[in-house]
Amino acid sequence: MFVNGVLILTISNLIVKAIGLLFKIPLHDILGDDGMGYFNAAYTIYTTFFMVSTAGLPVAISYMVSRSRAAGNFNQVKKIMRIAFAVFFIIGTVGTCALFFGAGFFSENVAKIPESKYCIMAIAPTLFFVCLTSAFRGYFQGHQVMWPTAVSQLLESLGKLLIGILLANWSIARGDELHITAAWTIFGLTIGVLCGMGFIWITKLLYNTQKINEEYALPNSDTMATESAKSLLKELVVIAIPVTLSSSVMSLANLIDLTVISRQLQSIGFTSKGAAALYGNYTTLAVPMFNLIPVLVYPIGYSLVPMISALLVKKEDKQADKVMTSSLKTAAILSMPCTVGMAVLATPILTMIYGSGNLLAKYTAESSELLNDKMFMSYITSDTTSASLAGPLLTKLAISSFLVCMLAITNSILQANKRPYLPLISMLVGAAAKIAASFLLIGNPEIGIDGAPISTDICYIIVVVCNFYFCAKYANFRPSIRRVFLKPLISAAFCGAGAIGSYTLLTGIIGESRLNTIAAIAVAAVVYFAAIVLLRALDRDDFEFIPMGGKLLKVMDKLHLIK
Numbered sequence: 001m002f003v004n005g006v007l008i009l010t011i012s013n014l015i016v017k018a019i020g021l022l023f024k025i026p027l028h029d030i031l032g033d034d035g036m037g038y039f040n041a042a043y044t045i046y047t048t049f050f051m052v053s054t055a056g057l058p059v060a061i062s063y064m065v066s067r068s069r070a071a072g073n074f075n076q077v078k079k080i081m082r083i084a085f086a087v088f089f090i091i092g093t094v095g096t097c098a099l100f101f102g103a104g105f106f107s108e109n110v111a112k113i114p115e116s117k118y119c120i121m122a123i124a125p126t127l128f129f130v131c132l133t134s135a136f137r138g139y140f141q142g143h144q145v146m147w148p149t150a151v152s153q154l155l156e157s158l159g160k161l162l163i164g165i166l167l168a169n170w171s172i173a174r175g176d177e178l179h180i181t182a183a184w185t186i187f188g189l190t191i192g193v194l195c196g197m198g199f200i201w202i203t204k205l206l207y208n209t210q211k212i213n214e215e216y217a218l219p220n221s222d223t224m225a226t227e228s229a230k231s232l233l234k235e236l237v238v239i240a241i242p243v244t245l246s247s248s249v250m251s252l253a254n255l256i257d258l259t260v261i262s263r264q265l266q267s268i269g270f271t272s273k274g275a276a277a278l279y280g281n282y283t284t285l286a287v288p289m290f291n292l293i294p295v296l297v298y299p300i301g302y303s304l305v306p307m308i309s310a311l312l313v314k315k316e317d318k319q320a321d322k323v324m325t326s327s328l329k330t331a332a333i334l335s336m337p338c339t340v341g342m343a344v345l346a347t348p349i350l351t352m353i354y355g356s357g358n359l360l361a362k363y364t365a366e367s368s369e370l371l372n373d374k375m376f377m378s379y380i381t382s383d384t385t386s387a388s389l390a391g392p393l394l395t396k397l398a399i400s401s402f403l404v405c406m407l408a409i410t411n412s413i414l415q416a417n418k419r420p421y422l423p424l425i426s427m428l429v430g431a432a433a434k435i436a437a438s439f440l441l442i443g444n445p446e447i448g449i450d451g452a453p454i455s456t457d458i459c460y461i462i463v464v465v466c467n468f469y470f471c472a473k474y475a476n477f478r479p480s481i482r483r484v485f486l487k488p489l490i491s492a493a494f495c496g497a498g499a500i501g502s503y504t505l506l507t508g509i510i511g512e513s514r515l516n517t518i519a520a521i522a523v524a525a526v527v528y529f530a531a532i533v534l535l536r537a538l539d540r541d542d543f544e545f546i547p548m549g550g551k552l553l554k555v556m557d558k559l560h561l562i563k
Contacts, residue, residue: 011150017295019157020288023164028284028354030168031182032362033386034273034370037280038182041111041258042119044283048255049095049127056244057084057091058138059305059415060236065142066306070313072218074209076226077142083233085135092131100124110255112262113276118183126190129197136200140207144306146299148203152196159192242421256435261452264442265375273369274376278449285350285390286397286453293338293401294408297331301408308416320416324477328409329484333537335405336488337528340496341521343398347391348503348517356385397453403460410467417475426466434459491531498527 028036061084068076099106103120107113137149164185171181218224227235258279265275304327311320342349360380363370370376379389411423434455441451471477479485503520510516532538 016153016157017288017292019154019161023157023161024284024288025354026165027168027185028386030165030172031178031185031280033277033280033284033359034368035178035182035280036284037276037278038113038116038119038179039186040280040283041107041113041116041276042123042182042186044254044258045106045110045116045120046099046123046126049099050130051244056240056242056420057088057236058134058141059420060084060239061135061138062141062306063239063309063415064232064235065139066144066309067313069143069216070310072216072221073224073226074221075224076232077209079226079229080232080236081135081139083229084138084236085132087233087236088131088135092128095131096124096128099127110259112259112266113272113279115179115276116182118180119186122183122187123190126193129190129193133193133197133200136204139204140200141303142306143209144303146303148200148207151203152200155199156189156192156196159195160189161192162188163191164188239420242424245421245424245427257438257452257455260435260438261442261449264439264451265449267443268445268448269375271369271373271376274373277370277376278379281386281390282393282449282452285354285386286346286394289342289346289349289394290397290401293335293342294404296334296338297405297408300327300331301412304409304412305416308413312416321477324409324413324475325479325484328406328413328479329488331405331409332402332485332488333532335402336492337495337524339398339402340492341499341524342401343395344496344500345503345517345520346394346398347388348520350387350391350394351385351512352514352517354385354387356387358382359384359386359389393450393453396450397456400453400456400460403457403464406464407460407467410464410471413471413475413477414467419470419474422470422474423467426463426470429466430459430463433462487535487537488532491528491535491537494531495524495528499524 024036027039031039061080064080065077068074068080100121103117103124106120107115107117133152137152140146140148165188167184167188168181171184176184226232261279261282262272262275265278266272270278304323308320308323311317311323360382362368363380407423414420414422437455437458438451441447441454442449444451447454499520502523503516506513506516506519
């Protein structure tokens, strides 16, 4: 069930991210870097509210449901869900009101981009819908049933893509100003989340847990006493608060980062529109690619908490250690080649996705106010594109993708070992370093926007080092560096060399082309797989924790690629 859950969420998350990219490509064409600045400023503020409201409670629900199921107390599972739903309803209502009625304050004093006000108002109802959805997701994840979460995520993304683009084009046709068009566009996300909530709510109403609970059923399951509502609520809060705080710290840091980026760019000579355009370019092109790689690993982290919790309840410590090691190793094998490949092919990948439209020609044709921003125009040459502007930023940001993958696994390990407050300490230290580095680096005219990805790297290096220390000290988990990291790292180095080598060779022969990038990625994948096999980076036991690992192992056995 662990593997099936990981596979379902992995496929779902990949589709969701693909839809997200499909959404942002035409959206970037419609809104441009400056319009995307308004859109992303509102989304960053919403994300902070979202993390504060929902990050910890689904994990707590999942843990408590999993534990109660393992003990055969199914009545308590139902009671946990009722309490959690009531809590989420209150949080969603309060958060939505604060975001909607405080939109003017957040746009002017936090984002420092007044034009983002209507975007914030448009996305505010999303918080209420996503709170209710999160309660159901925590319930299903506690049962290690992942498909309702996956389908609801797909519905949210499809709504954002189809309705968001439809509303954007409708707004453009009406002749709305750019910030109004951005607001209508982001309202598509609100409608999409409403659809996702409706689906998972109906699924919960129709869901029959009797069959899936058979393995845990006891003779007295139907009459087993439950803890008091007060006791369960207290436990829910005690588990959720550290997870919420640790997850929210980075969102709060990103929110402060938004303020710092905008303020510091303006302090070195940018106008508010110029700062919004640079922020929009960075958060539209570089940041989504950085967030793409961890999608491969998040499902492993989601599934780890109930899986390890159940094993520890049953005193199966050796099996729990095996799950933790193999999950971390799988995360490293999945994330390292993607990180290296993205770093060396950053600009070609962004050009392949977003095209090679000339920014100077675009702004001149639109008579854009950005032409009067001397600092912004100092970034623009006669052949600058949005992709070439964001490419170097993505190269610097790439290593953080791998670090976030390690963070996802170690957070789950600590949460499952009843140490949910330890990631909070790691996050606080990392967030403080990120904010300080952003302030110092971005405020330096010689560094400017390049300080944003550098400060993110500094942050996640600190957080991951702290988390591994806590795993060793408090969870007694000390992964082998050679077994878990060294072989995947060597393989990833070959992968990167294959990528840049083949791209350079093809460019020299046929010139710049999307085909070059696709071919270089294909070569890199083949080289990486060959290196993994030759270095014997995977053991037989590891396939148990890889999605479709059983089938892959049979293929490798037939080809005599594994002992």
